Amino acid sequence: MAEVRLVNLAKAFGPVQVLKGIDLTIPDGEFVVLLGPSGCGKTTTLRLIAGLEEATGGEIFIGDRKVNDLPPKERDIAMVFQSYALYPHMTVYDNMAFGLRLHGVRREEVDQRVMEAAEMLELTPLLARKPRALSGGQRQRVAVGRAIVRNPKVFLMDEPLSNLDAKLRVQTRVELSKLHMKLGVTTIYVTHDQMEAMTLGNLVVIMNQGIIQQMGTPSDVYDRPANKFVAGFVGSPPMNFFPAFVDGEEELFFQMASFRLPVLPDHRAALAPYRGKEVVFGIRPEDVNMGGGDGAVHIPVTAKVDVLELLGAEIFLYLSSPEGTFVAAATSLSFIARVDPSTPAKEGDSVQVVFNLGRSHAFDADSERAIY
Amino acid sequence: MAGTFFKRAKGDSSFKRLLINLILIVACAAALYPVLRVITVSLRPSGSVFSMDLSLIPPDATLASYQSILFDPKVGFWTWIGNSLMVSVITAMVALILAAPAAYAFSRFKFAGKQPGLIFLLVTQFFPATMLLLPLYMMLIQLSLINNFWGLILCYMSIALPFSIWILRGYFDTIPNDLEEAAYIDGTTPLGAFFRVILPLSTPALSITALFSFMTAWSEFIIARVVLQKQALFTWPLGTVTLQGAYYTNWGPFSAAAVLISIPVVVLFLLTSKFLVSGLTLGAVKG
Amino acid sequence: MNIAATAIPKEVKQSQRYRDPRPFSVRFREHMRRNRLAYLLLIPAFVVICATVIYPFIYAFNLATTDTNMYNINSPTKQPQFVGLGNFGEIFSNPEFYTVLGRTILWTVVNVICHVAFGLWLAVLLNRNLKMRGLYRTLLVLPWAIPQLIVAMMWKNEFNTQYGSINLILQSIGLPAIPWLTDPFWAFIAVCITNIWLGIPFMMVIILGGLQSISPEYYEAAQIDGATAWQQFRNITIPFLKPVLTPAIILGTVWTFNNLNIIYLITKGGPNNGTQILVTYVYRAAFDFYRYGYAAAFSVVIFLILLIFCLFYIRATRGAQEV
Ligand SMILES: Nc1ncnc2c1ncn2[C@@H]1O[C@H](COP(=O)(O)OP(=O)(O)O)[C@@H](O)[C@H]1O
Ligand SMILES: [Mg+2]
Numbered sequence: 018m019a020e021v022r023l024v025n026l027a028k029a030f031g032p033v034q035v036l037k038g039i040d041l042t043i044p045d046g047e048f049v050v051l052l053g054p055s056g057c058g059k060t061t062t063l064r065l066i067a068g069l070e071e072a073t074g075g076e077i078f079i080g081d082r083k084v085n086d087l088p089p090k091e092r093d094i095a096m097v098f099q100s101y102a103l104y105p106h107m108t109v110y111d112n113m114a115f116g117l118r119l120h121g122v123r124r125e126e127v128d129q130r131v132m133e134a135a136e137m138l139e140l141t142p143l144l145a146r147k148p149r150a151l152s153g154g155q156r157q158r159v160a161v162g163r164a165i166v167r168n169p170k171v172f173l174m175d176e177p178l179s180n181l182d183a184k185l186r187v188q189t190r191v192e193l194s195k196l197h198m199k200l201g202v203t204t205i206y207v208t209h210d211q212m213e214a215m216t217l218g219n220l221v222v223i224m225n226q227g228i229i230q231q232m233g234t235p236s237d238v239y240d241r242p243a244n245k246f247v248a249g250f251v252g253s254p255p256m257n258f259f260p261a262f263v264d265g266e267e268e269l270f271f272q273m274a275s276f277r278l279p280v281l282p283d284h285r286a287a288l289a290p291y292r293g294k295e296v297v298f299g300i301r302p303e304d305v306n307m308g309g310g311d312g313a314v315h316i317p318v319t320a321k322v323d324v325l326e327l328l329g330a331e332i333f334l335y336l337s338s339p340e341g342t343f344v345a346a347a348t349s350l351s352f353i354a355r356v357d358p359s360t361p362a363k364e365g366d367s368v369q370v371v372f373n374l375g376r377s378h379a380f381d382a383d384s385e386r387a388i389y
Numbered sequence: 390m391a392g393t394f395f396k397r398a399k400g401d402s403s404f405k406r407l408l409i410n411l412i413l414i415v416a417c418a419a420a421l422y423p424v425l426r427v428i429t430v431s432l433r434p435s436g437s438v439f440s441m442d443l444s445l446i447p448p449d450a451t452l453a454s455y456q457s458i459l460f461d462p463k464v465g466f467w468t469w470i471g472n473s474l475m476v477s478v479i480t481a482m483v484a485l486i487l488a489a490p491a492a493y494a495f496s497r498f499k500f501a502g503k504q505p506g507l508i509f510l511l512v513t514q515f516f517p518a519t520m521l522l523l524p525l526y527m528m529l530i531q532l533s534l535i536n537n538f539w540g541l542i543l544c545y546m547s548i549a550l551p552f553s554i555w556i557l558r559g560y561f562d563t564i565p566n567d568l569e570e571a572a573y574i575d576g577t578t579p580l581g582a583f584f585r586v587i588l589p590l591s592t593p594a595l596s597i598t599a600l601f602s603f604m605t606a607w608s609e610f611i612i613a614r615v616v617l618q619k620q621a622l623f624t625w626p627l628g629t630v631t632l633q634g635a636y637y638t639n640w641g642p643f644s645a646a647a648v649l650i651s652i653p654v655v656v657l658f659l660l661t662s663k664f665l666v667s668g669l670t671l672g673a674v675k676g
Numbered sequence: 677m678n679i680a681a682t683a684i685p686k687e688v689k690q691s692q693r694y695r696d697p698r699p700f701s702v703r704f705r706e707h708m709r710r711n712r713l714a715y716l717l718l719i720p721a722f723v724v725i726c727a728t729v730i731y732p733f734i735y736a737f738n739l740a741t742t743d744t745n746m747y748n749i750n751s752p753t754k755q756p757q758f759v760g761l762g763n764f765g766e767i768f769s770n771p772e773f774y775t776v777l778g779r780t781i782l783w784t785v786v787n788v789i790c791h792v793a794f795g796l797w798l799a800v801l802l803n804r805n806l807k808m809r810g811l812y813r814t815l816l817v818l819p820w821a822i823p824q825l826i827v828a829m830m831w832k833n834e835f836n837t838q839y840g841s842i843n844l845i846l847q848s849i850g851l852p853a854i855p856w857l858t859d860p861f862w863a864f865i866a867v868c869i870t871n872i873w874l875g876i877p878f879m880m881v882i883i884l885g886g887l888q889s890i891s892p893e894y895y896e897a898a899q900i901d902g903a904t905a906w907q908q909f910r911n912i913t914i915p916f917l918k919p920v921l922t923p924a925i926i927l928g929t930v931w932t933f934n935n936l937n938i939i940y941l942i943t944k945g946g947p948n949n950g951t952q953i954l955v956t957y958v959y960r961a962a963f964d965f966y967r968y969g970y971a972a973a974f975s976v977v978i979f980l981i982l983l984i985f986c987l988f989y990i991r992a993t994r995g996a997q998e999v
Contacts, residue, residue, distance in 0.1 A: 409801050413798070413808075413816075416812075416816060420816050423827075423830050423873070426830070426833070427830050427833075430833065487720050487724055490717035491722070493717055494714040494715075494718045498713070498714035499711070500707075500711040500718070501711075514930055515930050515983055515986065516975075516979055517934045517936075517954070517955045517978040518936050518955060519955065519962050519975045520979055521729065521736065522962075523736065523968055523972050524731070524732035524735035524736050525732050527749070528731075528732065546724055546728045547729045547732065550725060550728070551729065579713050580713060583717075604821075608824050608826075611936055611940065614963075615963055643829065647826040647830070650823065650826065651826055654821060654823060655822065658817070659814055659818075662813075662814060665881050
């Protein structure tokens with residue numbers, strides 16, 4: 018087990034800069050999820066750590082060792098590939114034993130460790146089969162088994178669940194969680210699926226375009242997104258963003274296209290420099306509530322229900338506010354509310370909603386960094 | 390794979406299926422008939438080799454021709470077979486041993502000269518036999534490798550090696566890269582991944598390649614005729630042709646030899662034929 | 677396994693304009709570090725190919741410009757003379773060259789068309805759920821398995837005017853016997869038949885491989901759209917086969933164009949040179965008449981003809997694909 022440290026890590030494929038200076042420390046024994054849209058460089062990061070790709074800049078440490086120049090086999094890592102990459106010509110047993118044999122582990126010990134891992138992953142009855150004769154879920158478990166028998170310092174997993182169907186994915190997610198608790202090996206897990214990231218990781222690292230956007234616990238990144246990208250990427254349906262003009266004297270307020278919202282006292286200090294400027298106001302769908310409000314802080318906003326999506330436990334309302342003329346973007350605002358299924362709303366209705374301003378966000382219009 | 394065809398064949402009317410089977414049976418008969426005729430001729434007694442009889446098993450069938458081929462010391466059948474076997478096995482093995490690593494390099498690396506190299510390998514197929522044979526022949530004379538098996542094997546290398554590299558590269562290209570990467574992580578060196586993962590996975594292509602090289606050398610006549618001039622060194626194609634000369638009016642022993650010589654290659658071929666469809670990826674002509 | 681379907685970041689082909697700004701020595705060292713194994717793997721094959729292909733290839737061009745023959749090659753008194761393009765001049769000014777070239781083209785076209793047509797037909801029939809499929813396939817590849825020398829002798833025997841079974845069958849249904857190997861026209865037909873018989877299995881196997889890689893869904897979709905069997909063949913089977921057919925046709929063409937065995941062994945180019953094609957012609961010039969320089973020049977001409985054909989063919993099929 019070991020800490021993994023990336024220092025200003027960069028990777029370019031010819032003229033294309035794919036990773037633009039990654040600084041990241043993954044504490045020993047931690048389960049870290051790298052989350053980001055596809056093409057943002059997650060796989061590349063993982064392959065750099067594994068040694069399958071050479072960095073064009075920066076350093077990689079596993080434990081105290083700088084591993085930039087070590088081949089994969091000397092890095093003491095194991096990897097679960099998205100495709101599983103099981104050896105088609107070997108049985109399940111041999112797939113798992115291969116790495117151990119290469120490391121010169123004694124025959125009896127190989128046997129014991131493979132059996133142990135097989136037991137843990139319920140692969141024992143399948144040991145004599147070839148990968149071709151396994152189901153998707155079984156193959157996935159063999160891939161995990163191949164990684165754990167080696168007892169490496171670090172596990173690297175590249176979207177290991179993406180080839181499974183939805184139900185199996187949830188099940189396996191839980192299994193992986195348990196496995197990590199049992200083994201306690203530093204794990205770096207790559208996914209583009211935020212549900213997976215939020216439920217699996219002790220720590221989530223959000224990447225975009227080769228840059229780390231934020232690292233934190235799942236609740237950190239959800240409740241306190243560092244910038245507009247993180248705010249919009251984490252959460253489903255995504256956060257609503259409105260262009261807003263910060264106005265007022267002592268008491269600031271957001272001026273939107275057709276309505277205005279007060280700035281809470283807590284946020285005033287942060288927003289003061291933006292007086293007279295445009296910012297991006299953000300609010301999550303679950304913080305848009307139906308009802309009249311109290312008129313003072315929670316000012317009701319009138320909106321029309323364009324589409325209503327009934328999801329059983331909740332309803333998504335696709336709303337639009339009437340057109341206004343205050344802000345440059347003088348069009349109507351569309352946004353989503355996530356409300357209780359008992360809400361009596363119909364498509365085409367005009368409804369009153371209030372925003373839970375305590376949980377709102379504001380972002381710099383240019384740098385997109387969170388203001389509060 | 391057989392999805393639609395499967396359904397279609399099921400959906401085919403029984404008349405259509407009958408027709409398909411009929412066509413295939415006729416085609417098989419056409420493929421088989423000349424071969425069976427050789428067997429027929431080989432079974433005829435020496436007096437009636439030229440016969441107007443069309444029945445496949447002659448009424449007076451005898452193994453006399455086989456006997457004379459196999460046991461007549463004047464014929465030298467076993468020497469020819471031994472010579473042929475030696476030349477063909479060495480050709481196939483050497484070509485495979487040289488071609489597999491080279492093909493792997495072509496498939497996985499971006500070394501200088503890769504693209505021209507690939508095109509050159511393809512272009513070697515355009516050489517008329519005489520194009521290389523003539524200079525090779527002169528080279529062999531200078532190296533005193535005429536009447537030498539190594540000289541002949543060298544000539545066969547010029548055919549077998551480029552072709553083997555091409556076929557194997559096509560197959561390696563179909564093996565996904567992450568198998569090797571998994572092997573690196575499991576602890577192999579790049580060379581180790583090639584030997585322990587890629588090669589075992591390529592059995593179909595390796596068998597096909599070896600078979601082709603073997604068959605090239607086994608049945609080759611034109612080059613052997615130029616390189617080997619001593620009776621004792623004759624491979625079976627050379628030997629059988631002398632047989633044909635000596636027994637010009639007697640096709641019996643010739644046919645018997647043909648049958649005996651074909652049996653091993655046909656068996657070998659049919660054994661590997663299940664790999665033919667999967668192993669022979671010609672690969673698109675890139676460039 | 678669906679390994680192939682996953683997105684392994686393959687090295688993307690970089691735009692031609694990008695130049696790595698680092699100095700050459702740095703790039704060179706990096707290139708060598710990455711490709712050292714490649715060069716090591718290549719060396720043995722490269723050495724052998726140099727000796728058996730590249731050197732003779734260059735030598736052939738050299739030889740083509742001399743008048744080397746059996747009498748001056750190792751003679752203490754006479755030396756082969758440099759004749760420049762003299763051999764080529766002789767080839768192109770000989771009217772027989774054009775006759776033989778024309779016959780070679782005819783031979784190639786007839787053979788390749790028949791190989792592809794029959795190969796395609798049989799492959800399509802075989803690619804169905806038939807009970808005896810394995811047996812049919814095995815029997816149908818048989819001609820490929822038999823040594824060509826034996827094939828040639830076998831057919832030569834069948835073409836025998838008096839005893840060959842073809843004439844026996846023809847006569848038994850009341851037709852006249854055909855002078856297969858004594859009449860130039862019929863001899864040409866005879867060698868064509870033999871070579872067609874021989875070459876079908878290769879095409880069939882290649883096409884069968886191509887057919888098996890076509891997902892049945894395309895046919896299902898086409899059937900839903902109401903496409904007829906012919907339309908499906910035209911619009912699904914043929915386009916999908918193109919990637920395997922293009923190299924197979926190129927190889928088939930050059931192999932047929934250069935096929936020395938069959939003609940040499942059955943007719944030796946006779947009777948009356950009526951079945952001579954370029955390679956048999958040149959082989960005889962080299963090894964029956966010992967005119968080495970001339971034969972080398974002739975070989976170079978054949979090679980260039982094929983090279984030009986191939987370039988045109990690739991361009992034409994590419995062009996068709998782009999439309
Ligand atoms: N070998 C390569 N050559 C060129 N570009 C590559 C290579 N590998 C990845 N890329 C590019 O790098 C970017 C990041 O890829 P990747 O790390 O696979 O993204 P992710 O795993 O986050 O989806 C992509 O735009 C991809 O096109
Ligand atoms: Mg990825």
